[in-house]
Amino acid sequence: MCAADPRVSGGQLRRALRGLVVAVVAPVLVLCACTPPHDPRPAPSPLTSYAEPWRPQFHYTPPDGRLADPNGLVFDAGEWHLFHQQGGTWAHAVSPDAVHWTTLPNALQHDDLGQALSGSAVVDGANTSGLFDGPDGGLVAIYTSTTGGEAQSLAYSSDAGRTWDRYGGNPVIPNDGRKDFRDPKVFWHEPTRRWVMAVSLGDEIGLFSSTDLLDWEELSRFGAGHGLHSAVWECPDLFPLRVDGDPDQVRWVLTVSVGASDATDGSTAQYFVGDFDGTTFVRDPAVPPETVQETDVGQDFYAAQSYEQAPDGRRVWIGWMGNWRYPYSAPTRPWTNAMSVPRDLGLRTVDGQVRLVQAPVPELGSLRGEPTRIGPRAIGPDTVLPFTGSTFELETEIETRGARRVSVRLLESRDAAERLVEAVEVGYDDGQLVMDRTRGGTTGFSVRRSVPYHPRGGVIRLHVLVDESSVEVFVDDGALTGTMVVFPKRDGRGMSLTAEGGDPRVRELTYWPLRSIWR
Template sequence: MTRAGPAAAPRTPSRGVAVSAALVLTLLAGCTGVPDDDRSPSGTTSPPAAGPDAYTEQWRPQFHYSPPEGRLADPNGLVWFEGEWHLFHQQDGTWAHAVSTDLVHWETLPTALEHDELGQALSGSAVVDGGNTSGLFPEGEGGLVAVYTSTEGGEAQSVAYSTDRGRTWERFAGNPVIPNDGRTDFRDPKVFWHDPTSRWVMVVSVGGVVELHGSPDLLDWEPLSTFGEGQGLHSAVWECPDLFPLPVDGNPDDTRWVLTVSVGASEETAGSTAQYFVGDFDGTTFVRDPTTPPETVQVTDVGQDFYAAQTFENAPDGRRLWMGWMGDWRFPYAAPTAPWQNAMSVPRELSLRRVDPGAAAPSGEVLADGGYVLAQAPVPELEVLDEETTTVTDLAVEDGDVVLDSPGGTFEVLAEIDVGDAEEVGLRVRERRGEDGSVAEATVVGVGPDGFFLDRTQGGVTTLLDRSGADADFGVRRTAAYAPVDGVVRLRVLVDESSVEAFADDGALTGTLVVYPGEGTDGLSVYARGGTATVRSIEVTRLASIWR
């Protein structure tokens, strides 16, 4: 018999080696942006039929999920149920819907939650109520329950449920289950089952903090606690929280809880960003690890385009996986694409790694009390897309660059580079050269004097309209303080038609950028500046389309 909800069991980490002890995350100051949820009319109610030219438009992602048409935003209701991965996402205040059996190939379904008498269906989560704690299902049965933010009369938390594997949904007649009490920002509920206290727990964003609520049945909720005052980054409103346990270094007997929140656009962070906190949760209160100073900011992703990430509930084999919206609240719907806008990141597997006490940080500071790093890695299921692989080893790069064979528009790079005495090393992807051989266009991933960086200042489109409707600089460079382990940079980079996702040191540091490259940008090169670096190995693998 299916239990009431998924237990908070230890999670299996992704594959990879231990994190560098010398790693500290920092934010790069930048330009302005104002966070706000979209308030436009309802989106498409059913997916269009796929014709021979479907998913072939310029900049259409070939191995990331994007909708057939319309505007994709925050992932919602990520859940595994009866052999299917469910991906819901914001689309003009509705819950658009797609499913997959392998986390790679997705089928778009009709919109799950349209607008109703309580307004829009903003972000939220979905759970498997296998024990029918809610009483919303026939006796002896269970099903999927969505908890989301409705908008009429102010942001409030409401419930919908499905008895047919998520194909159709009914609203709970007693909505909202947590009414608005006059607050402006009260949204994005993430719900999970907490086995030790035998109740459902909700973490929901309230301005610059998160609140925790508890319920025996998903319908009657009581406040439990609040977290966030004086903790981390407060440059803008907190949104789309998540709270989940992870074993430390894969040890199921040493578990910590991770709280993630996205932070809306601001000048301080050059757009929107996301951060995480590591600590303990007793079923009522989340407490950050006391060895971490309250003002410490640990960013989830160095790039500008990984927002509102949510983990899949009820994932099999104890895995903790998530996806994020590859977008930014500075340019939420400015993409020069049609008939769709925006895409999801690839699914990533999460693990938690300990930074040993006494380790030296990149600044030279000694981390006397240690700490934790949230690591991310693309799920191994993506390997089904691997096609031709080219490998180069023992390549010296002396204060210049080496052009590699063209991999096309969609590929993966695995690189191990000994920095040597070089001041900067990196990869140029989606590259185009001029007649004189100079680099005319490229997006760059590398390590230099300012740490790990992603740079699209010459990556194609460099100006877009921001939320105010004004021209704004899209060609940004994002950085984080970083020191390679033993002087060796280990990079994994996924390149699609309009995105670059980079993972350093087996995902201890990640960066995501949306890019809109020009025609003929199918080149790849490796470079060193100010000295000589050695490419120990570099593997370039072409990736197949998920739509063909």
């Protein structure tokens, strides 16, 4: 990144050096830390064990409280910052590797302008905003305030996001009578030398620009006639990616989450691939406007946001594993909801169409225990696998060989007669990719999701991450991704394969237990 980039300054080097001393401390130290009496922000609960029923062991959860949308995702000075919605405030955690997290006190509380709803953060390293005392700049958070209608406001931090000041001229984009006007995602657009904001406007996305993060002008809008419009559009993101890794083939991706509706049995998310010239986003004209490209084909991946300035030119994002059909109904205490694992993003040409592809970040490999591998074997109606666990990673290739249905059953439990009682099922069913938790446990979460899927060369390739209360599936190297939360009533730790018809076989299967990030 060139020195002329306004996000970068010599001060970042000094912050990076300070960042080298930031380490993940043992949870007991974090949870017992006390907030000074004059600081009104709550400290993490000292009562959390991170061992409660259904508590994820390698996904981020807050010590307590209700987690929702990821906010302000930015990499700075060696730290991955994860802010997230929690009761209309910005809760905060940091990580050196996007895997092991330290929870910090809340960053943004309510103020005279109401709640601090979803938004983004940038490194204003050249102090384009003039909000910082010196030339080194700092972090700027752009979020939605609520008093007088949804509007866009700023806060800024000179100490690596540990403390924040509100901008005295908030809101920087007032509400002009709009009902839905929220979730600003801001990034620096180098060709036009200005900041760009994508923000939700009902069921469209508005694009705004600014040279200083304070004064904004509207550029254009996108959405009318494109994709799914069954509910409000929320939490937009806009970023460039190489197609098939080719640096000469760069396209822009606009992602939006779509609120709960009967049409999608809750909330969902979609993306558009096209071009952005600094003013207007134009979808690929080869894709019919009504085409809906889902970000995730499961039930529980919402409000995903990507990291600004992720290292090595990567585009990494995280989503809220939840759904507005049941946003805070999980039977968990003292926390509710979790984030997905961080995922690397790319664009790949699949069957002549450019698709968004996702993969778990390689840093998760640090959690792997010793692998166990099994070789070729036939799959019958109930083929029990020699693994048990509720926090693990699995990769497998399965040859369908004429089978009508073949799938993996996870987090399963059986009765005394070894009959299946509970399980989450992932696999192929007569031309469909299926994620089924109708026998997954807790009532109120029964759902079966399916999308068209034809295994390439008759081989199903699955990469699966299972935690205490979630299943994330990456199919054919991330060409399809599915996310489900699940709350087994019993001690579901078994695994099996099942099939109907044909002569399906496991080509290979590898299983890794995954260590907890909390202990």
